[in-house]
Amino acid sequence: xxxxxxxxxxxxxxxxxxxxxxxxxxxxxxxxxxxxxxxxxxxxxxxxxxxxxxxxxxxxxxxxxxxxxxxxxxxxxxxxxxxxxxxxxxxxxxxxxxxxxxxxxxxxxxxxxxxxxxxxx
Numbered sequence: 001x002x003x004x005x006x007x008x009x010x011x012x013x014x015x016x017x018x019x020x021x022x023x024x025x026x027x028x029x030x031x032x033x034x035x036x037x038x039x040x041x042x043x044x045x046x047x048x049x050x051x052x053x054x055x056x057x058x059x060x061x062x063x064x065x066x067x068x069x070x071x072x073x074x075x076x077x078x079x080x081x082x083x084x085x086x087x088x089x090x091x092x093x094x095x096x097x098x099x100x101x102x103x104x105x106x107x108x109x110x111x112x113x114x115x116x117x118x119x120x121x
Contacts, residue, residue, distance in 0.1 A: 023053040033062060043068050077107050091116035 004012070014024040026048070033044040047065025051058055079087075079102035088098035090113045097116060105111035 017052065021054060025051050025053075027051055030062075030065075033065070038072070040069055040071050043070075077103055079103065079107060083107070083109060087112050087116070092120075 010026065017024050027050065028048070030047050030049050031045065033047060033049070035042040035044075044062055044065040044067050048063040050061040050063065052061065053059075079099055083102055084095050084098045087093075087102055087109060088095045091098065091101070093101075093116050098112065101112040101116045102109070105115060
């Protein structure tokens, strides 16, 4: 069987997909591609990118490149001193208890106050 170069293969692929109604376009080389998922971030360096369009939808194909993955780091909420004082005054608790409740409620003032009031009963 005759060996086909990658360039010829892409042209043949584009021609075949074009006959099916798919428009394939080579976008070029991307220096960095970042994919942010719920639990991790995937980074791809120096990859070729193709775009395939069918009607109003696009599909991107990433070819090659150096892949690295890292887990997401949750940023811990740190309440402002004004919020701490307000929650402490409204709930009738110490500032330390108010700070803990605000962290637990992820900064939601009303939720923190209700949480503290419910614990007192």
